[in-house]
Amino acid sequence: xxxxxxxxxxxxxxxxxxxxxxxxxxxxxxxxxxxxxxxxxxxxxxxxxxxxxxxxxxxxxxxxxxxxxxxxxxxxxxxxxxxxxxxxxxxxxxxxxxxxxxxxxxxxxxxxxxxxxxxxxxxxxxxxxxxxxxxxxxxxxxxxxxxxxxxxxxxxxxxxxxxxxxxxxxxxxxxxxxxxxxxxxxxxxxxxxxxxxxxxxxxxxxxxxxxxxxxxxxxxxxxxxxxxxxxxxxxxxxxxxxxxxxxxxxxxxxxxxxxxxxxxxxxxxxxxxxxxxxxxxxxxxxxxxxxxxxxxxxxxxxxxxxxxxx
Numbered sequence: 001x002x003x004x005x006x007x008x009x010x011x012x013x014x015x016x017x018x019x020x021x022x023x024x025x026x027x028x029x030x031x032x033x034x035x036x037x038x039x040x041x042x043x044x045x046x047x048x049x050x051x052x053x054x055x056x057x058x059x060x061x062x063x064x065x066x067x068x069x070x071x072x073x074x075x076x077x078x079x080x081x082x083x084x085x086x087x088x089x090x091x092x093x094x095x096x097x098x099x100x101x102x103x104x105x106x107x108x109x110x111x112x113x114x115x116x117x118x119x120x121x122x123x124x125x126x127x128x129x130x131x132x133x134x135x136x137x138x139x140x141x142x143x144x145x146x147x148x149x150x151x152x153x154x155x156x157x158x159x160x161x162x163x164x165x166x167x168x169x170x171x172x173x174x175x176x177x178x179x180x181x182x183x184x185x186x187x188x189x190x191x192x193x194x195x196x197x198x199x200x201x202x203x204x205x206x207x208x209x210x211x212x213x214x215x216x217x218x219x220x221x222x223x224x225x226x227x228x229x230x231x232x233x234x235x236x237x238x239x240x241x242x243x244x245x246x247x248x249x250x251x252x253x254x255x256x257x258x259x260x261x262x263x264x265x266x267x268x269x270x271x272x273x274x275x276x277x278x279x280x281x282x283x284x285x286x287x288x289x290x291x292x293x294x295x296x297x298x299x300x301x302x303x304x305x306x307x308x309x310x
Contacts, residue, residue: 003036003039003040004076005026005036006036006037006039006040006043007040007069007072007073008026008073009022009023009026009028009033009036009037009040010037010040010048010065010066010069011066011069011070011073012025012026013033013037013049013056014049014056014058014062014066017055017056018055018056019033019034019037019049019056020033037049044065046059046061046062046065047059047061047062048061048062048065049062071138074092074093077092078092078281078282090118090120090121090282090283090286091118091120091121091282091283092120092121092122092281092283093121093122093123093124093283094121094122094123094124094140094141094281094283094284094287095123095124095126095138095139095140095141096111096123096124096125096126096139096140096141096142096143096287097125097126097127097128097139097141097142097143098125098126098127098142098143098144099127099128099129099143099144099145099226099246100127100128100129100225100226100227101129101225101226101227101229101230101242101246102143102226102243102245102246103125103127103143104127104227105227105246105249106245106246106248106249106298107125107143108125110290110291110294111123111125113294114287114290117290118283118286121283121287126139129192129224129225129226139273139275140274140275140281140284141272141273141274141284141287141288142272142273142274143158143270143271143272143273143291144270144271144273145161145243145245145268145269145270145271146268146269146271147271147273153273153274153275153276154273154274154275154276155271155272155273156271156272156273156274156288156292157269157270157271158269158270158271158272158291158292158295159245159269159270159295159296159298159299160267160269160270160299161243161244161245161267161268161269161270162243162244162264162265162267162302162306163241163242163243163244163265163266163267163268164241164242164243164244164247164251164258164259164261164265164306165202165239165240165241165258165259165260165263165265166233166239166240166241166242166247166250166251166256166257166258166259167187167233167236167238167239167240167256167257167259168233168234168235168236168255168256168257169254169256169257170236171188171236171237171238171239172257172259175187175188177259178259178260179260180211180260181202181204181211181212181213181260181263182211182213184202184213184239185213185216187238187239188219188220188221188237188238188239189215189216189219189220189221189238189239189240190220190221190222190223190229190232190233190237190238190239190240191215191217191220191221191222191223191229191240192222192223192224192225192226192229192240192241192242193222193223193224200214200215200217200220201213201214201215202214202215202241202265203265203266204260204263204264204265205263205264205265206262206263206264211263220238221237221238226242226246229242230242230246230247230250233247233256234250234255234256239259241265243268244302244305244306245270245298245302248298248301248302248305251305251306252305258306261306270295272288272291272292274288
């Protein structure tokens, strides 16, 4: 089994771009550092670096090995921090996943505020409207609307999530304002295609009345990017069905208006997803508590915005 010290040297050399500087950081002479790297490559029977006179360049195998080594070392550092500081040390990197629109326009600002309180925590953000393999992507925390069918993750409810039919005020001024789902046929549409066959089936409920409208895709702009779908709506290209978390700021600023505000659509509450594990790194635990507070405060504000629209 390769030495942990050799692995740390390899990770430092990859990060700093040189073996000598990595050796100095770890208290090793250039000769000792070189010998350790050779020993690691011999043990693995793999060349990890392409060596030049000035710098090291990772091989393809080296890049793959580095990714796994970084995760392993971070896990060990987390365990050490938990034992030494009673699980109170908040530092390291959090790999967080979110949908594109929410990630860019809401979560980014919240993470900036978190960084001001915890400057030793860094983020790796994966923005996608598809449900990727969260385990394969090594995600620490994912924010999703609804709960994907993945029993390997714990789902913690964070906030309600009302979905709203929206359009720009300019579009409604020129095309009219529908009063009933049965009147939607004559409008233009924007559809967020995430692979779900029901993405263009809009269901509405008002008291005891239920209506389903199937968007004619021949009359719709389609995209797999939630941010682009929202931008098209703001620019006046048609009606779009979006989460209040994506369009709340646009409603508040008057860039979008709610269509059919008296009609409700199916809810998909916001959840935080994280791996089933007996140990949660302090940085992930503190971030989760921070986000829960932000969601709670924002949910109250969005509820007032929707009430004003109605």
